[in-house]
Amino acid sequence: MLLTGLITIAAFILIGRGASSAERKPLPMAAGFILLAISLSLHVVHHESLMRSVTTVSAEFGVGFWVLAGMLSKAHRPAKPFFALGAMTLALAVVLIASGKIRSAIDVETILVELGPDDRIEEVEHILARHDAAAERAYPTVTLSEDADLAQVYLVTVPVDRTDRLIEDLTSDRENVDHTEVNRLFDMIHPVSQPGVVTEAESVLENDPLVGRQWALSAINGHEAHALLKDAAPARKAVVAILDTGVDG
Template identity: 45%
Template sequence: MFLTAALTVGGSVLLGLAARKDDKNPFFVLGGLALLGIAVFMRLTGTGPLLDSVGFAAAELGAGLLIIAGMVAGKKEQARSFFMLGMGSMVLGVVIILLRGSMFSSSEQVTLLVELGPDDSYEEIAAVVEAHQGVAERAFPMVDLAEDEDLAQVYLIRLPKDCREALRKILDLDTENVDHTELNPTFSLDLPATEPIEEMLPLDVLENDPLVGSQWALEAIRGHEAHALLQDAEPVRKAVVAIVDTGVDASHEDVSSVFGESPGSRDRHGHGSHCAGIAGATTNNGLGVASLNWEGRFVTILGFSALGDNGLGTAESTAEGIISAAEAGADVISLSLGGQSPITPKVMVDAVKFARKRGAVVIAAAGNSNIDAKKSVPSNIEGVIAVGAVNERLAKAPFSNTNSSLSRPISAPGTNILSLRPGGGYVKLSGTSMATPMVSGLAGVLRALNPELTADEVYGILKDSGRSVAGSGTVGTMIDAEQAVRSVLDA
């Protein structure tokens, strides 16, 4: 704090002036002590940790005493005393500050995921967890043993960072009670920059959504032609598309009428709302943008918040979102999230299995690092449709990860995609995050037309009806909404 430093210097100068004279000027003495006292008081009562305040106060006081020592250098005994006191005070201050930093580092809280055997209970490991300052809770309390023996036995343990590895080693040796331990990696959203493009209004389209002329992607996937088929089609039932993301602004004008009751009904970040609009914005309603959800008759959108308002999430929070979506009856689970991980977290693998066992089509973004997505979770999990991005030139987007090494590659437009912004309005974003809900929305329409389609059959239709574009060998065929819809209607 600049003010306390200035007061310390001022007080020290006054005391130094007093100490240089044999007849101490009471004004200098009292004034100097007052300024030093005020500086120390301000330090100790200011914002921030108390130990930090004490440390900085001691260091500043030490600096002041060294100033006095310099001013009375002609009086060796006095100078020596002030110098020793000053150095001692400064050293003490530095030690306190370093000690506090060490304490803060050691007390940083992290998490560990521990899976017990189906016949084991937490009480069997409670003592060793508590000995390492850990606090545990069930990671997925919504799942019972009858539903999934693995997920029901996963515990999330919060503990100091410097205790995690020691506890993990002990638990890994406890093979009688512990089936698996793993870290809980953090994932963050990584969107490439959006570049402005020239907008061209289609001359003759069915949709009356005012911004449809800015949606190049709809034309690229032959969405207008798909709408011509869907306007006269009747869904067997509305399909449920779950957006597992930062949540969805359920009150937005272009999604409110198709949003179903679900926990992620708010979105302060914006990413989830953008994805929701791509997947299922009400189309031909005279508002905003168009999706494949003609007149809102084919898809219901649900929101689940796996990522926080800052766009950060973990393996556990993502798995929880997938599980919750599956239990809510999602036909399609859209995951525009994830990141690189040398080891695929088991909880995410188990969550995908849980969802697929309940019939959900799981679709995930391949990532935006222009590398092989084989280490990109959750798109690299078996059974997940991995989505790469195509640009306006109908070629692989430069940022898109490749997904040809994965078992279910597909691609869709992912650059300069116009969709919802929380609080009203619309915005363009780019990324495989945008390509993913485009695939998810189409998968939802297919499920609405034929709810009996399996997840594997849905992928087969997307792949076989898709079009080859430049780079399809690395990101899969690009979806063709018209051909996909026609193949189901004609079946």
């Protein structure tokens, strides 16, 4: 957050002024500590994740410690401890950023977000950024004139541990968001074709030259049923309609 960063740097400048003066001034230092408390409280109010908050605070404090160390060094006061603290907190921020990117790349989930017909994804960018989420159109080739619903559906990628909070925040934005749900993917179990041995009788009863690959007939004992009905005469005729969706599995 830019605001908390500016407040943190201002706080360290005030602390530095109070600590580097010939006679230490408690008032600027007290004001600096108050600003630090305000900065930390803003991180809490902003509902950031713990990892993001620690990373941001580490980066802000690292820069702040270096600013303080520079002011103390210029005033010929001990500054090395603050240089060291700044280096350690900045190093911690770098490690957290790197680990967060690796984790986000591995452990992510997608959700579907449908916006209103007159809304734009930019209107919820601040919510997405808060949860390190990225959005892309789910149906990029569909225009609003073709389908006002599909054109407003976005596929949002978000770290798994932030999915619930992101959905909650997006759902609360009733002005821009019409619907949100987890994009669940289900893999169909593909049947394994097993070539069978076609006998002469089956060739007569089942006039499909690829009957040996019809795994379903074996699964329902269709060959045996044909054998039983081979010499049977039906009492009456029946009309059979076959409705096929064309979807196997």
